Amino acid sequence: MMTIGGYDNLRLIKRDAETEIYAGTSTLDHEHVVVRLQRREKLTRDHLTNYQSEYALLSNLDSSHVCKVIELLEHDGVPVLVLKNTSGPNLENYLRDYRPVHAECIKIALSITQGLDYIHGQNISHRNLIPSNVVIDPISCHATLYGFDIATRLNEAIDYEADYYSLGVLLYELITGKPAFQIEDSLHSIYNKIVAMPASPNSVNSTVPIALSNVVMKLLEKIPENQYPSISTIQQDLSACLDRLRNPNHAVFPFTVATNDIPLVVTATQALSEEVVLEDLLKRLTQLALENAGAHSAHLLLNQSGAMQLKIITSFNGEHIEHDLTEQNLDDLTSLPLSIVRYVARTQKNLVLNDGHAEGGFTQDEYIFRNKPKSILCMPILSKANLTGILYLENSQTAYAFTEKRVKLLKLLTSQSAIAIDNAMLYQQLNAYQNKYLSLYQNAFEGIFELNAEGWITDINPAAAELLGYEEPDDILSRTELNFKSVLFQSKEVPLLQRTLLKNQRILGYETRLRKLNGEPFWVDLSAQLVYDGLGKISHIEGLFIDVTERKLRQEAERAKRLAEAATKAKSDFLANMSHEIRTPMNAIMGYTDIALVTSLTEQQASYIETIKNSSTHLLRVINDILDISKIESGKTELQNIPFSLPELLDDLKRLFQLSAKESRLRLVFTEYPDETQFEGDPVRLGQVLINLINNAIKFTDAGTILINVSCENIVGLRAQLNFSVKDTGIGIETPSLDSIFESFTQEGPTEKQEAGTGLGLAISKQLVDMMNGEIKVESTLGQGSTFSFSIPIGITESSATDENIQPFLVTSTANSSSRAGLIEGMSILMVEDNVINQRLASVVLRNAGAKVVLANNGEEALSFLKPGKFDLVLMDMMMPVMGGLEATKRIRAQEEYRYLPVIALSAGVLQSQLDEALENGFNHYLTKPINFDALINLLADINSKILFGESSITMQTSIEPNAPSLHPSTTVRPIADQRDWANETNEPDHFAVALENHNDDPEFLSRLLGEFLKFYSNAGQELEDFINSTGQQEQAVRLAHNLASVAGSFGATDLLGISRELEKCLLANDTKAIDHLADLKEALKIFIEDIHQFRSKH
Secondary structure (H helix, E strand, C coil): CEEECCEEEEEEEEECCCEEEEEEEECCCCCEEEEEEECHHHCCHHHHHHHHHHHHHHHCCCCCCECCEEEEEEECCEEEEEEECCCCCEHHHHHHHCCCCHHHHHHHHHHHHHHHHHHHHCCEECCCCCHHHEEECCCCCCEEECCCCCCEECCCCCCCHHHHHHHHHHHHHHHHCCCCCCCCCHHHHHHHHHCCCCCCHHHHCCCCCHHHHHHHHHHCCCCHHHCCCCHHHHHHHHHHHHHHHHCHHHHCCCCCCCCCCHHHHHHHHHHHHHCCCHHHHHHHHHHHHHHHHCCCEEEEEEEECCEEEEEEEEEECCCCEEEEEEEEEHHHCCCCCHHHHHHHHHHCCCEEECCCCCCCCCCCCHHHHHHCCCEEEEEEEEECCEEEEEEEEEECCCCCCCCHHHHHHHHHHHHHHHHHHHHHHHHHHHHHCHHHHHHHHHHCCCEEEEEECCCEEEEECHHHHHHCCCCCHHHHHCCCCCEHHHHECCHHHHHHHHHHHHHHCEEEEEEEEEECCCCCEEEEEEEEEEEECCCCCEEEEEEEEEECHHHHHHHHHHHHHHHHHHHHHHHHHHHHHHHHHHHHHHHHHHHHHHHHHCCCCCHHHHHHHHHHHHHHHHHHHHHHHHHHHHHHHHCCCCCCCEEEEHHHHHHHHHHHHHHHHHHCCEEEEECCCCCCCEEEECHHHHHHHHHHHHHHHHHCCCCEEEEEEEEEEEEECCEEEEEEEEEECCCCCCHHHHHHCCCCCCCCCCHHHHCCCCCCHHHHHHHHHHHCCCEEEEEEECCCEEEEEEEEEEEECCCCCCCCCCCCCCCCCHHHHHCCCCCCCCCEEEEECCCHHHHHHHHHHHHHCCCEEEEECCHHHHHHHCCCCCCCEEEEECCCCCCCHHHHHHHHHCCHHHCCCCEEEEECCCCHHHHHHHHHCCCCEEEECCCCHHHHHHHHHHHHHHHHCCCCCCCCCCCCCCCCECCCCCCCCCCHHHHHHHHHHCCCCCHHHHHHHHCCCCHHHHHHHHHHHHHHHCCHHHHHHHHHHCCCCHHHHHHHHHHHHHHHHHCCCHHHHHHHHHHHHHHHCCCCCHHHHHHHHHHHHHHHHHHHHHHHHHC
16 A cells, blocks of 8 residues: 555556556545556656646536546656545446446436536536546446546537547447447547447347437437537437336337437527628527527627627517617616626626526626526627627526526527627628728729629729720720620630639639730739629629739749759759769779789680779769769860870770670771871760760661761861761661750650660760860661761870870770789778778778778777878778768868878769868868779879878869769669569579679678678668667668668669668658668568578588
């Protein structure tokens, strides 16, 4: 037993996830109590507020059908609510221990309705009427309501259908002994509440009278029109059922339920909605009140700008009803009790006095003291919680005249009358100010018009005439042929406007164009409404319009600007994402290709790997070219002007396309160009144009020959003109399409051919040729082939160029790979990289070239490794946990002893802004991922030579390393569900057949790296889920998804790679689809880990 405050002998009777409930006694008076306290581990500030609200609500209730609150206290920091413990079991236990007969069930239900009737009268909805919140006296069948923790009090009329529905659920179980619904889960529960209806009680238990069964099913109705209108109607039907059970002669005869209130409600609602004249509405309302309340007089006061004013007195003189329309301020009234009116105005609550001069706190009111009225009912009229008026009813002869049923009906009438009064007062104001608005009509800047029911213009103000291009309104009105249809610029809008008017009675803010006298259109904001005559027929249409032409033009300009900005941003985002997605897997491809080239290979193997190396380089150059297209269009792209060898460029192109031409069964012919003249220009851009033209020729040629011809002419001094042509025997191009062939995203040819490209190649080629001051053209015959040719002016070197001066078009790997050893012999390098796989790859390449490599996992760790003279150079990744590359480099440069230490950035970022940011923060050089290890080794060798010769500083690099295009298609990532079956169907090799090729067919090396993968990523799915579900862990989730995708790609796990990429994108965009991708990732990771274990068991 435990003690809380002044209550002891507390024993636990119920516990759930949020609360604990104890039964005990008061140490003061030994009264039995129920103590409910909030569990500490679930306590929030909202819980304390809810306890305070529940205590305040119960403190103002006084009914034997509602639990009594004793006090709210605090115990060990948690709120504790103490209630009086009513004797008897709750309904849940009652049903378990008793088998009540139908009469007892009805008595319990009636007792519950009395409690509901009481709290509803206080504008309170219980909202949690369940068996455990109803305590039953088994002998008297008296019910007491508990569980007000989510009850709601509102200051306006509210619906109580939820409580009626809950009562139906309770009564169903009472009379059948079974629950109304079998709830399997929360979704099923929601479905039951919204849609499902249970079997009728009579069909479940044939002893249940049909009438009682009908009452229960009425309570469980989902359609509002079929639900009980009031608690009194429910009570009357239950009482009728009880009477029939007591009288065997009536028990078998069912009756129609919910009939008592409907005629009055319908009559009242129709009467109020039909009146728009305020005086008539007030007469109707007060007369309805007298007729349905049994009063002798009714006073109606309205809120006029914050002050109450009596508007009408309606009285019954014994023979007929009289109405006295008046306007008297509240303080001047002597015909009603002012204290009662002021009380209701202040509290906005109903007040009922059953014996006015003998009860309550108003007996000293002068009016009551003088007139001694019997029954008094005073009710607020509320509209959206605002006081519209007060209805005062009085019966001077009979006490207890205003029964609960009558009060309920009058409450419904007043709630309906609030809206009607507001509308009638508005209508009255319009009529009162008609003369005032006539002046406004004549002098308004807005165009105001009137149409008859057929649409002809019958009235128009001067502003409307001027806007339409007329001098005077009569100039329009005198033209009998002019109707509204002829004024509309688009007459097809007339049916739409007609339908909208007939359906909604009005049109508000409709933007359209009208036609001026001279035919010129102009934009207007149009509003109109139907006006009916006394017979309910459409009398005319009145409306106005405002000239909004300037605003529309401004909006169109702003919209065009937004669209242009959005298009620019979308293009930039696409280019950046495309570059990022391709560069990351290319890092592994190029890196492991470099490693393979320094191993023992046959001549054929070396040739294959060189092709992979060259094609990878081409792919990266394509990425850069696509990124440059926006620069080309904006004039920001700059051409290089460097010496190059034209024969070498052509040889590189020949090697590049030999395989694809052979696979397509095409003859690829390059005309010989033996001239050794060295030119000055941009070989990369020139090569890119030729690549695009040759690639298109191969793609659109099924059989025959592709001829590439080159010639040089017009040599004058150090200037010449180079002519190129690419001729194919392909499908050709239709003559009408030749004019648009060089436009972006344009392709000509069969659909299956169009799908192979983006339509950017020829557009880029033309822009590049234009930049080189050249000209490109096409000649084509459909079905015979096409010839694309271009000419460019070009410079010639003054003297014979040496090998050192000549820039190769394509970077080959044979010489570089074989000559890496010794280039950076003895060089001490600090490699700062958080990705383990990238660490392993870079370490192998650098150590094979003779360097000593120390690895650091992040910028902070790198700073701890630094010591003066220990390292010759730092390779720094940009994006890492704990501390990124930018911050680490800033701190390195902040120390004097490392001021001249070379720091090279390694980044997947390819934008000029990212390069500029790196160089501004102290980096000497910037390399993009995937890393070109030939370029890296050459750069390190150059830096090493400067160090050996004692140079104190390294020149900063101010451009991103160029990369070359590729013709390889992108890889399609298939859904996880298709992963294994698809591989079996197409005889594709598994992950590790691809991975072994990437790792030089060294299963031992691959097995070690796979072990590292298991070490770092086997629980990646759960870690990602934890990050996503935790606040402030977004960056960690993005980084983990990014790293997982990078590593998966190097092992050939394309499904895991694709899903990881999609997850990363969703996380960066805060897209809720991340959860769906996370489930797919877990499944893909599970499959991949199973494959790893299988592979490692064999190796």
